[in-house]
């Protein structure tokens with residue numbers, strides 16, 4: 001095992017009792033201190049994967065090492081390094097916020113540390129609610145409690161399962177601030193999402209999962225560059241019914257009912273071909289009123305990947 005891996009997953013598979021194969025031969029190495037986004041549509045297997053790493057779901061095959069500890073053979077030590085912010089809210093409890101945090105911390109054998117818990121609660125704007133019973137809190141506040149609970153034992157690895165689904169803007173902002181702070185302290189963060197925007201903004205690396213298979217793992221920037229295409233849209237001075245023969249060899253498409261020409265080019269290519277495109281348009285007597293370029297987003301990349309045959 002490489003020493004810089006926070007989590008090393010090898011040949012992981014999960015077949016539920018129903019016979020449903022939720023994960024199939026997943027191998028993945030999460031680097032220490034990175035923010036890794038696991039991107040996939042509903043039912044892709046993200047929660048199952050997290051469940052296995054956190055000891056909630058039993059794998060059918062494969063191995064997981066968390067912070068150097070095998071999650072099956074050395075479960076308690078492995079689990080103590082991990083914080084999990086789950087998707088589901090199991091927070092209908094009479095406990096106070098403070099007691100819940102204290103308990104979560106103690107559960108992993110960490111000594112009580114009021115100063116640390118106070119800081120955590122303040123960071124999550126929960127300090128005023130410390131003596132409130134969790135069940136009396138609003139949905140957003142309960143969500144904050146879940147995050148605080150996950151962090152109460154100072155884990156070195158944090159899982160966020162769909163962290164911003166149904167979350168208001170303020171909490172999202174607080175959460176990303178917190179995540180940035182954790183990352184600065186060297187905490188490894190793994191988040192699952194089907195919001196591409198989230199992965200695009202936050203992650204260092206992205207893994208795409210679908211039908212229980214890991215389709216790719218790539219540095220975010222490399223992924224965007226490798227698969228990214230740019231498009232140049234030219235608004236035509238005069239409507240066009242078809243692309244003239246003289247330009248048939250170019251990657252051009254007619255758009256907006258013949259009022260625009262769209263030229264697709266490789267954004268990482270040394271030569272975009274735009275200069276020669278413009279020259280040839282001029283030679284063909286085609287005028288345009290306006291032009292703009294657009295970079296394909298991770299969203300399009302993602303959609304195209306999922307369209308690929310299984």
Ligand SMILES: Nc1ncnc2c1ncn2[C@@H]1O[C@H](COP(=O)(O)OP(=O)(O)OP(=O)(O)O)[C@@H](O)[C@H]1O
Pocket residue numbers: 016017018020021022040041042043044045046047048049194
């Ligand atoms: N306990 C279970 N028994 C049988 N099938 C299950 C069980 N838990 C999950 N599944 C199935 O396994 C597949 C993967 O589910 P999982 O929750 O891991 O997906 P996900 O990527 O987290 O999706 P979502 O974004 O909707 O949470 C789904 O088809 C789901 O129906």
